[in-house]
Amino acid sequence: MKIIGILAFVIALLLSVMIHEFGHYITAKKYGMRVSEFFLGFGKRLWSFTRGETEFGIKAIPAGGYCRIEGMTATDEMPPGEESRAFYKANSGRKLIVLGAGSFLHFVLGFIILLVIFAAIGTAKPTNTITQISPCVPKVNAACAKTDPRSPAQIAGLQVGDVITSLNKIPVTNWAKDVEVIRSSAGKELLIEIDRNGQVQTFSIIPATRVVEGKEYGFLGIVNGYELVKDAPFTSIKNSALVSWEFMSSSVKAIISLPSKIPALWGATVSGSERDPNGLVGIVGVAQVSGQAVSSEGLSTAERIQTFLLIIASLNFFVGVFNLLPILPLDGGHMAVAIADEIRAFFARIRGRARPEGINVNKLAPVTMVVFIVLAALTVLLLAADIVNPVQLNL
Numbered sequence: 001m002k003i004i005g006i007l008a009f010v011i012a013l014l015l016s017v018m019i020h021e022f023g024h025y026i027t028a029k030k031y032g033m034r035v036s037e038f039f040l041g042f043g044k045r046l047w048s049f050t051r052g053e054t055e056f057g058i059k060a061i062p063a064g065g066y067c068r069i070e071g072m073t074a075t076d077e078m079p080p081g082e083e084s085r086a087f088y089k090a091n092s093g094r095k096l097i098v099l100g101a102g103s104f105l106h107f108v109l110g111f112i113i114l115l116v117i118f119a120a121i122g123t124a125k126p127t128n129t130i131t132q133i134s135p136c137v138p139k140v141n142a143a144c145a146k147t148d149p150r151s152p153a154q155i156a157g158l159q160v161g162d163v164i165t166s167l168n169k170i171p172v173t174n175w176a177k178d179v180e181v182i183r184s185s186a187g188k189e190l191l192i193e194i195d196r197n198g199q200v201q202t203f204s205i206i207p208a209t210r211v212v213e214g215k216e217y218g219f220l221g222i223v224n225g226y227e228l229v230k231d232a233p234f235t236s237i238k239n240s241a242l243v244s245w246e247f248m249s250s251s252v253k254a255i256i257s258l259p260s261k262i263p264a265l266w267g268a269t270v271s272g273s274e275r276d277p278n279g280l281v282g283i284v285g286v287a288q289v290s291g292q293a294v295s296s297e298g299l300s301t302a303e304r305i306q307t308f309l310l311i312i313a314s315l316n317f318f319v320g321v322f323n324l325l326p327i328l329p330l331d332g333g334h335m336a337v338a339i340a341d342e343i344r345a346f347f348a349r350i351r352g353r354a355r356p357e358g359i360n361v362n363k364l365a366p367v368t369m370v371v372f373i374v375l376a377a378l379t380v381l382l383l384a385a386d387i388v389n390p391v392q393l394n395l
Contacts, residue, residue: 163196
């Protein structure tokens with residue numbers, strides 16, 4: 001099962017890459033730019049066909065894909081008579097749309113995956129079925145000790161499998177909210193109606209008092225189960241949008257904190273100390289995590305699919321945001337150049353001067369090379385960490 005999860009991740013990753021490139025392709029064609037190649041993979045050509053002016057195909061190294069738009073810089077040669085279709089000839093607005101289309105489709109794909117989760121698979125929500133009874137009232141974040149008092153649930157005789165149907169004669173409809181009745185009833189009598197194997201029973205219980213961060217909470221000593229619940233169509237769209245925004249926000253925060261996490265990654269790679277699940281993880285690591293999720297015996301089939309899809313969705317949001325960073329050779333770097341061109345043109349108009357020539361990206365090659373070397377070094381470090389000391393999930 002783990003191999004299936006890893007293969008599924010690789011396929012999903014390649015599809016995501018090709019969707020990204022399709023964004024560049026479809027917008028470039030829309031604006032009349034010349035697109036000569038659209039390939040899955042790199043290296044030696046394995047198979048291809050030509051439709052119109054574009055060659056589509058597969059290459060030997062399945063490490064991504066590319067869409068070749070002709071005339072990215074003024075020094076690129078164009079076929080005779082096609083000079084006007086060069087990318088650099090387009091206005092800045094069209095350049096930004098073509099360059100940003102890849103990341104935009106990453107966001108669209110991530111949103112669609114989330115919508116499938118909310119509407120078709122469901123998300124884990126607490127139920128009113130008891131799955132565990134605590135034998136005591138433990139201290140905060142501590143296991144039961146011999147001196148700890150017995151839990152109210154155990155004293156009253158609540159059992160695993162009991163379904164809580166009402167609290168203080170108010171029917172339970174949403175346990176995530178209804179549980180607040182218990183938490184606000186510390187030291188007060190609480191009437192709990194349960195369904196036990198088809199028989200309704202009522203218990204009068206006084207929840208114990210626990211103090212967490214200076215606040216008092218009622219404590220019964222029960223743990224409730226979870227189940228996947230599908231949302232209504234409109235709610236699914238709303239929740240997908242909210243989670244999409246959360247994923248994009250967390251991606252921005254992760255990128256900002258990236259430099260500060262490199263020392264910990266180096267330490268975990270060299271010393272073998274436990275990897276932080278919230279730390280840096282490379283593509284190999286994400287593939288391994290996907291394999292763990294799909295093969296986890298602690299999850300149902302639906303939960304495995306849901307976890308796998310969440311990984312793919314979050315990856316798409318992260319890649320989409322990362323690709324917008326204003327550094328070459330990323331799309332965001334080319335977008336920054338296009339914006340800089342427009343700013344220069346604006347000031348030229350104010351001064352009554354002709355529009356200056358566009359910035360030649362080739363002259364920025366030294367900067368691009370430095371960024372490439374840094375990203376390559378980080379990739380190698382992540383690869384080593386993912387192989388030597390992979391991240392382990394508690395699923």
